[in-house]
Amino acid sequence: MEILQEILLGLCRLFLHPLTYIAILVTYFIGLVRVKRERKHFRIRVFDFIYELRFLFWPGLAIGLLLSIITIAVGVVVPIGMIVLIGVLIFILSGPWTFRWLTPSYIIGLAVIVSLFLPREAGSDTFTRWMSEAGETNLSSLAILLALLVIAEGYLIWKYGSRATSPEIFKSKRGLPVGSHISQRLWLVPLFLLIPSEGFSAPFSWWPLLNINGQEFYFFFVPFSIGFFQRMKAMHPKQSVEFTGKRVLGLGIVTAVLAIPASFFPVFTVFIALVAIVGREWISISQRLEDARLPFFFTQRKNGSIVLGVLPKSPAEAMGIKVGEVIVRVNGEDIAGEQDFYQALQKNRALCKLEVLDLNNEIRIVQRALYDGEHHELGILFVEDHETSVG
Incomplete structure (x- = not known):
């Protein structure tokens, strides 16, 4: 005792x-x-x-x-x-x-x-x-x-x-x-x-x-x-x-x-x-x-955009996006950088469909309905020059 x-x-x-x-x-x-x-x-x-x-x-x-x-x-x-x-x-x-x-x-x-x-x-x-x-x-x-x-x-x-x-x-x-x-x-x-x-x-x-x-x-x-x-x-x-x-x-x-x-x-x-x-x-x-x-892991890619970060409690986290994965297609369109990512999102303001190359080098598809303003605030951080914004 x-x-x-x-x-x-x-x-x-x-x-x-x-x-x-x-x-x-x-x-x-x-x-x-x-x-x-x-x-x-x-x-x-x-x-x-x-x-x-x-x-x-x-x-x-x-x-x-x-x-x-x-x-x-x-x-x-x-x-x-x-x-x-x-x-x-x-x-x-x-x-x-x-x-x-x-x-x-x-x-x-x-x-x-x-x-x-x-x-x-x-x-x-x-x-x-x-x-x-x-x-x-x-x-x-x-x-x-x-x-x-x-x-x-x-x-x-x-x-x-x-x-x-x-x-x-x-x-x-x-x-x-x-x-x-x-x-x-x-x-x-x-x-x-x-x-x-x-x-x-x-x-x-x-x-x-x-x-x-x-x-x-x-x-x-x-x-x-x-x-x-x-x-x-x-x-x-x-x-x-x-x-x-x-x-x-x-x-x-x-x-x-x-x-x-x-x-x-x-x-x-x-x-x-x-x-x-x-x-x-x-x-x-x-x-x-x-x-x-070794070569850098988080660098800009010719095909797709690598995910540098995911904000907590964001749509991206709800979709299961993880750090280190590469987003290769957005709403059916190939992307070759962050600018392409934003443009593809704008084409469908009601739905976000992503094809993601995961950490096992396997493609998986994630999608989610979007609400007003969410296409600007998915909560994904990318590698880009100077001022970095949130995808």
């Missing part, structure tokens, strides 16, 4: 923790920047400015609960000094210029490396005592925590990172308009960690105290922030992001395997931290290099 009570209270404390409000502010800032970019390129926002908040707490809450059960079951113990160090790193890496490093590989990996250089002598003041606790942290516990959070990061990117990516337009080296997509997410994964009761005074009388093998531990609640940023020019957004997610998931599995010998040789955790940092950076760099090497 004490554990269940602490879980319920911990969920309430989620909204009292300063890192939670920092994450909310960062997510709000991400939404404002995205809306500004979309209005600049398309004169309309694709998603509202609080759209990213829908991904902030879910499914991170469920994943955090599962990871908490695992960490408690295997006996992961992290002193309050290390938790403070991790919190400081989360705060530093939450900035707009460091957001892409807001991953468990950097947060926990850097915490492991920094702890090696902290003094071990406990002083009388709180700050010195925290540094000493961080320096004396059981490294094998950090190895397990690192592996679990990297696996969680990979799963979140794989399953949720490609949802509602944001389109943009830029100029190629030849001066032609080219489309790309940006995925920028922030997830909160709240964890319950065990901390030694020695040197920690519970702020409330009801704070649960566990006795494990003669040692006393408190629960401590930490909302871990996991950030993700990726720009896609040469691949379909869903394919590109899912590929990255699988790579990160693979890195998490590797760190989990390496965490086994770290249980017997804690110093091996330093090597695991370096593997996680280098591996995560390699994943990011290789994605950018592959994206630069």
